Amino acid sequence: MAWVIYTFILAMGLSVGSFLNVVILRMPEGLSLVHPPSRCPGCGYRLRAWDNVPVLSWLLLRGRCRGCGQTISVQYPLVELAFGLMTLGLCWWQINRYGGDLAIAQVVYLLWPLLAVQVFLLGSLFASTAIDARHFMIPLSLCWLPFVVAVVVYPATAAGGWPYLGPYLPAGWAEPVMGAVMGLLVGMVLLMTGIIPASFADYEQVMRSLTGEEADTDVAGENALYPHPRREILKEVLFLMPAVVGLGVGWMLRSPVPMTGAMDAAVGVLGGALVGGGLIWVTRILGTLAFGKEAMGLGDVHLMVGVGAVLGWRDVTLAFFIAPFLGLLGTLLLAGLAVFHSARARVLPYGPYLSVASIVALLAGDVVTGWLGISAILAG
Ligand SMILES: [Zn+2]
Known part of the structure; x- marks a missing residue:
């Protein structure tokens, strides 16, 4: 069988x-x-x-x-x-x-929501890695599809009586997460109506106006020649302000009663998406302010929204911390290959490292948090 x-x-x-x-x-x-x-x-x-x-x-x-x-x-x-x-x-x-x-047929019947959602994420990561490595961009629809699938399939199957094995949030975090999501929606409306300016709006124009000689000194994906990244990143801070306020209001209104069933699943997916996107976005903002050049693309933020929705807050955080080690390893490996082939080292975008780290966290999240001795703290 x-x-x-x-x-x-x-x-x-x-x-x-x-x-x-x-x-x-x-x-x-x-x-x-x-x-x-x-x-x-x-x-x-x-x-x-x-x-x-x-x-x-x-x-x-x-x-x-x-x-x-x-x-x-x-x-x-x-x-x-x-x-x-x-x-x-x-x-x-x-x-x-x-x-x-249990018999394997029964296991597959009980696990199908988990397997379907995770295979869907695997497919998106596979395709976005291939596209990112070649074109230095990630199609946003590839990032958001896993989010949509998780936010539909997990709550629906939890309500339908399947055992819920997807992401969850600790009690008391549902209200802050809902507050932040509402704040993000407010930010979107303010952005679309032009009350908050879009960041890096002149990016294409500025980069195209560079002379050939200047452009040659720019390594693909480095964006070191863009003149005012600090000013632009502050526009993104402005965009995120309503979400921060929403998080705070939700925190004050939080209730100690844990959610159940479909609500528990929906909030777990939203919380994971928020943590995944949030970690990268905060890193992007701090890195850009510190180094004066755009750090991490917004594509990586979207990528980790999808990953967080499927993996949940704990494993997406784990992926966030695994990725830099893979990045270091990959850079050393590519530099070694370049020496061997006496060619210039090719810079890889960060997205593929995030993708691989996400798959490691998906498979071995329990194992790694066990090693680190934090699973007991998380459970409590
Ligand atoms: Zn032919």
């Missing part, structure tokens, strides 16, 4: 990986994900259903187009295989973590 279920999970992962190929290729170009159907860029041959079977089709066609024989990039089957195996690994890990002595 177990192998049937795991084969099914692998097949699902491979298929989602197939779709991620389309997302990675089309989303940065602003193209539709469903239309037009995939065609060979060489001869326009339209892929039939049997040409779209993950990995197998590529192997059977020996990596060549059925129409014109042009090579099909090995990236397609590799992305499918990578995501299929990651999905299988994640589900296997969670099924064994929560399963106990």
